[in-house]
Amino acid sequence: MLSVDESFSALRSSSSGLTSATARDRLNAYGPNVLPPPRRRSWWRQLAAQFTDLFAVVLMVASTITFLAYTLQQPRNPGTLQLAVAIACVVVLNACIGFAQEYSAERTAQTLQAMVPHHCRVLRDGRPEEVPVQQLVPGDVVTLEAGDTVPADCRLVEAHDFTVNNAAVTGESDPVRRTSDVETAGEPDQAGNRAFMGTDVVTGVARGLVHATGQETEFGRIYRLTAAAPRQRTPLQQEVAWMARRVAVTALAVGLVLFAVRLPAGGDAVSSFVFALGVMVALVPEGLPATLSVSLALGVRRMARHQALVKKLVAVEALGSATVICTDKTGTLTQAEMTVVRVWTWDRTRTVTGVGYDPAGEVDDPEAVRDLLRSAALCCNARLVPPADGEGWRVLGDTTEGALLAAAAKAGLDMAVEERAAPRTAEHPFDPVRKLMSTVHQEGGRGTVCVKGAPAAVVSRCSHLDDGGEAAGLTAARRERVSDVADRMAAQGLRVLAVAVSTRDHPGADRDQDESGLTLLGLEGMMDPPRREVSDAVEACHRAGIRIVMVTGDHPLTAEAVARRVGIVRSSGPTVMTGPDLDSLDDAALDRLVARRGELLLCRVSPEHKMRVVIALQRRGEIVAVTGDGANDAPALKRADIGVAMGASGTDVAREAAEMVLLDDSFRSIAVAVRLGRAVYQNIRKFLVYLFSHNIGELAPILAATFAGFPLVPITAVQVLAIDLGSDVLPALALGAEPPESDVMNRPPRSRRERLFSADVVRRILFLGGIQALGVCAVFFWHVNASGIAYGDFTTDTPAYREAITLVQAGIVVSQFFNALAVRTEHESVFTAGVLGNPRLVAAGILGLALMAAISYVPFLQRVFHTAPLTMDQWLVLAAVGTLPLVCDELRKLWVRRHRVSRAEGGDR
Incomplete structure (x- = not known):
């Protein structure tokens, strides 16, 4: 150089x-000495992106096809036009919800x-x-x-x-x-x-x-690394895209098949096309995108109440699915404030309470260590600043010296008074070779030299030690004991300073002479203390099956000590790797390293190292969350599945790169966010079962009528949309607001390969949907056959037909009311959980029934939906049919619970 x-x-x-x-x-x-602002899409591009979501595309195609069907109909049916407009409105509403949430959240992030x-x-x-x-x-x-x-x-x-x-x-x-x-x-x-x-x-x-x-600059290099890191799609985004593709393909395939079946059977092309369209609309859950967006927004608000700002809706669920959390140490697990916690003198070790630079705290037996604390504080250039402008106690100058000043204050020393009593006359600044500094003070007519520094450096210049106020010779055995104590304190992750003094007639002129023949007063051990709430949060993550990997720029001993204090390390032999160690590993060796299930600490690492570790974990199929507060954390925050930045102490570049910002910098908020994120995923699965099960109830009558030779659809596309948007959205939203289940943090995280439509979910959709389908088909054909009219004589104006399709629509709505109660729990009886445990759900269901009654009885709505008024007897039949999903699901849950008990008892035997 x-x-x-x-x-x-x-x-x-x-x-x-x-x-x-x-x-x-x-x-x-x-050019100017600035970093370019992060590239952002213009607002109109962000809004346009909302319409590129596959579900939005499916709905727009459905709206377009519906409008084309309206233009081809002779005579034209106004209801078909209303359907096309309604579906388009759903797309616009969903886009506006997503755009408003993301646009406003992104604008809260500050630039570099x-x-x-x-x-x-x-x-x-x-x-x-x-x-x-x-x-x-x-x-x-x-x-x-x-x-x-x-x-x-x-x-x-x-x-x-x-x-x-x-x-x-x-x-x-x-x-x-x-x-x-x-x-x-x-x-x-x-x-x-x-x-x-x-x-x-x-x-x-x-x-x-x-x-x-x-x-x-080096800062600019990190900026470029962050900008180059691709933004990962969250597991939920991938799942919704996967689901949308399959729903779209299924709806199109079924619609085409039925169009091909119906056309040769004698129907004209337009009516067959409208029929196929009805099938396609029945299969596409039009209310799902809006329900999903609003449910995620509810999760955002819940997290905000727990000091977690979510910048993107899908990030709510992503943290809940995390399998690994790569966490920084400084400022994330710790206070980022040095604190003296141990004071050792020849007779024993004393503890110091309190955290950070706040002088609130106590020193065990302060009089016995008064001289040690006073001498260390006199040998400081920093100063403590009392709380002001909303900030707490802080230090101007070296953080280590701030900790020494706070410890002296806890012992009752007023350093302003002490400095007047012993004014400084000279200083020998800290030198990295000597590893100590000393100050000279005039006191009582003589000069006093106060020295602090690395234990080995200070002890080597001492000839005596203080033993209860008496100077005792520093023999080889005593030197060895001092060294052992310092080593034990360092092994606990403490930064250890030795303090010594000497009294001379004319100090200050010769540094080597001033710093020789010293009397050792003792040792002070300090640490950057963990946040109080971190241990509980770490334990909660362990119970949830989440692996925690510490990734820090600090020294390995310090990192391991902090990791043990907060519970990240609980075994005797964690794997500790440094940046140079990682440089020696190729990708295959790094994959083997992260595959080890033991505890892993990565120390002295660079931004590139953090990126490599995150990518290696993702190659194994892990869903990785990264926490951090510094600019050096930003590339990994952006590359991770979910980046979590500290809001109070974090840098702007970290907040810019992350999807979630913890406003209180508390690791506890991460555990809370994981719990809420898992609840969001569970609730999404609940309302998916709820929404898709009634799709079977809508599709089954149409298929049954086709193969039975009935010439008309048992439920029109406009009625389907009324169910999807009018009767189902609010109950689905209420299911999305279900609180987390009590054992949600005692379950392992879900696999990245797990689908929203898992085998269990599909079985439950088929089970509940099949029951609904049997009920509404029975009601439809019962009423059609009871009319005594031949199938070929039915027209859209036949009163019996209008009553029959009204029964089908009402039957689905009533069934869904009881279905919503059933899907609240998977194994537990809804009566144990409380039928009224979710009052929003009950209110939404009642509102859906009221809307169905209005469609049946209000003349204007009768004309729009082509419905007829139902009698009380018909409502009683529908109530009996509608309770079947709840009754059957309760029997299923009872069988599951008894089977589990029997299996457990068999295992005990």
């Missing part, structure tokens, strides 16, 4: 920066520009200026200090105690030191003399020579 002078020369710049004229020329040549500071300090014409960050160009010299966000990729040319937090780029939470030293070639994000766009300055000051702007 180039030296400072060589770097200036390579970029045709100097220590005094660029001239204004040169900067303008380079701005024209390189919010991560970049608006202005920065730069040298132009040898003078410091403040310019918009967009005007930075390669060769500019920028000034950076604590609290700044790095505005572009820089090669540091001057640095003083300079540390940065690279979490947004690498995922590593600990501040890393940066210098201006020349380094050997290596990975760009590991270079010790570079600072990257979007990262935060923690401590110190520096000057950086800008060498990359905009998309050429």
Whole structure:
């Protein structure tokens, strides 16, 4: 890597920066220092895309065919035109619902520009200026200090105690030191003399020579990787497309067959075509797209109440079907705030309560560790900032020092008072070679040196240790014990600092002398604590059969310690892999790695590594959810089946790439969302059984009439549409609002290969639909034969015919009322679950019956639907026929429950 002078020369710049004229020329040549906004489809393209869904295409074709049939009829039937318009309205309604939900949700996501500071300090014409960050160009010299966000990729040319937090780029939470030293070639994000766009300055000051702007930065590389990652279709999208194709093909095939059968039997082409159209309309569940969209929207609102913002409707169900969750550590499982949790002195270890930088908490026996905590806090440059503007306690400066200051406050120390009592007179900054820092204070007429740093580095400079207020010689045995304690604390995932002091007459002039002959006060162990609710959420995911893989940029020891605390790791030997380990694996070896069913931790990984892991899991058929908050997580968030970003602490690029944003950053919300997502899938299957079972009830009379030689349809296309949209949609929506079943999180996740129309679902559709079909066919032919009119003498104006088709329509509506109660549960009796357990369902069913009564009795609707008024006796017959699905399904459930009990008892014996 180039030296400072060589770097200036390579970029045709100097220590005094660029001239204004040169900067303008380079701005024209390189372009502004911005990332292009994410490419979005225009609103009209988004709206048009709603009409390309296969179900929408099927319905549009049905509407077109219906309109053509109307033009061919002689005389023309206004009801056919009404049917064509109604189906078209269904398509438009469904498109508007989907468009409104997705358009409004996507506009809540922020662009990447919010991560970049608006202005920065730069040298132009040898003078410091403040310019918009967009005007930075390669060769500019920028000034950076604590609290700044790095505005572009820089090669540091001057640095003083300079540390940065690279979490947004690498995922590593600990501040890393940066210098201006020349380094050997290596990975760009590991270079010790570079600072990257979007990262935060923690401590110190520096000057950086800008060498990359905009998309050429490391941040821009991640942006391009994210943009290139394809957006995965969710399992539900794939299932609905699969279902729509088969429904469309089936409807078309059956319609063509019946048209071919009916035409030679003596019917004219137009009437045979209208007949076939009625069959096709009967097979297509016109209300399903709207029902599906609204049911998913209900899931969106439910999740919003649990702090989960869903940007796309289908993402509601996708998380419920997840089999693997790849989770980040920092900010997702942890607080992203360092906290002192252990304080060790020679006599024993003491605990510290509280989380983060809030000084609320207690130190066990604070007087015994007062000197240790005071000395560590005096040796800090950070400061704590009290809550303000809706933010809690935070730290300005190094997060580790923030934790030391919070621990001192918990012990009752007022550091403002202590600093006045022991004013600082000199400082020896932290050095990565020495691995410690020290400060000199004037106290009681003498100088006190406070030292903190890595245990090995501090202990090697100590000659004594503090033993209950008395200085004891630091023998080899005592040194070994201190080392063992530090190692045990580190193995628990704690970051360990040693604290020591010395008293001298004139300290400050010689660093090596000041940092020799020290007295060891003890050790402080700190960690980025897990969120309180994470353990329960992880346990819920384990019970649900979901595998959790930690994917983080942090150190393996730290990652494993946190994973054990939250319950991700419960065995003694998890598989721990680092980024370089993954680089050594080809795709086949990586597939074998992720196929292992044990616990897996992936540490020190890059965005590319995360992408490879997600793709490898998907190759195995896993449904992968990825959580994260940093820009480095964005490519994997987008490539996953469902990306879940943190809303409060997450970066904008992560929120942009994800389909779901957790507004409270709580992993618990993921478990809740999984539960709700699984409920959505269960409810979708319930209303699919409900909707498709009555399709059999609509189709069976038509087929029966065809083969019996009856010349007219037992139910018209307009009546079918009235059932599908008038009587079925609201009960289906009510089924979609069923709360999750009590054991939903105790079941394994469904396979990616599992179909919505599984064997069990199809059997239940045929079972309930067959019962309805037998009932309505019996009612139709009973009434037609009871009229005494020969089949060939029936016309559309025959009163008996109008009564018969009204009985068929009413019979389907009544059957569906009881069918809706039956499908609420799969094995449990509806009477145990509570007949009125879903009041919306009961109300929707009653509304459907009322609509059917209006169609039967209101003269205007009689003319539209060609119906006749039914007598009370006929309603009683329909009630008896309508209860058959519920009665038969209750008998089926009883048999299933008894069979399970018998099988369990047989297993016990």
